[in-house]
Amino acid sequence: MSELHVVHVFGSDYAPETGWRLLQWCADRGATDFNVHGIICDGRGDEALKPFDRLAEASRLDPAPRKDLSHGDVRELELWSLNKQTLDALRLAFPQGLFDYNPAADAWFEDLTVYRSGELLLGIITHEAEGVLRLSPSDLSSFRSAGFVAQAQGKWVAYA
DSSP, rough: OOOEEEEEEGGGOOOOOHHHHHHHHHHHOOOEEEEEEEETTTHHHHGGHHHHHHHHHHGEEEEEEETTTTEEEEEEEEEEOOHHHHHHHHHHOTTTOOTOOOOOEEEEEEEEEEETTTTEEOOOOOOOTEEEEEEEEHHHHHHTTTTOOOOOOOSSSSOO
């Protein structure tokens, strides 16, 4: 594969529907699976996580080693296939869009990472409202043609 370009995306540039369009673009470009972190506050319930779990359960994959952008290393992660059903489940998990979350809730989802053939394609650090994409030259051309916005440099998030 040719050299990959790392570009940075910011929540301020992505209204909720534009973020969903970006996720669909990733699926159309061959994204195969994803990881997302479910957070439960100490002593609180997991009720907010259950709608995602019910809808996505049939698409759960075996855990596998993947780059965990939020921890900066490769580790064994929970994974789900990226498909129509899990795209719908992610809309439940992120009701205000991919770059938003509610840390005042009892439970919430954050840090969506999308993979293509085991390699990070899109990773978002939710509390920074920032993410990275790793794009081939043809991906970058398609990304730009689709009207998506990206920057060469990030503020908080890096891919190493």
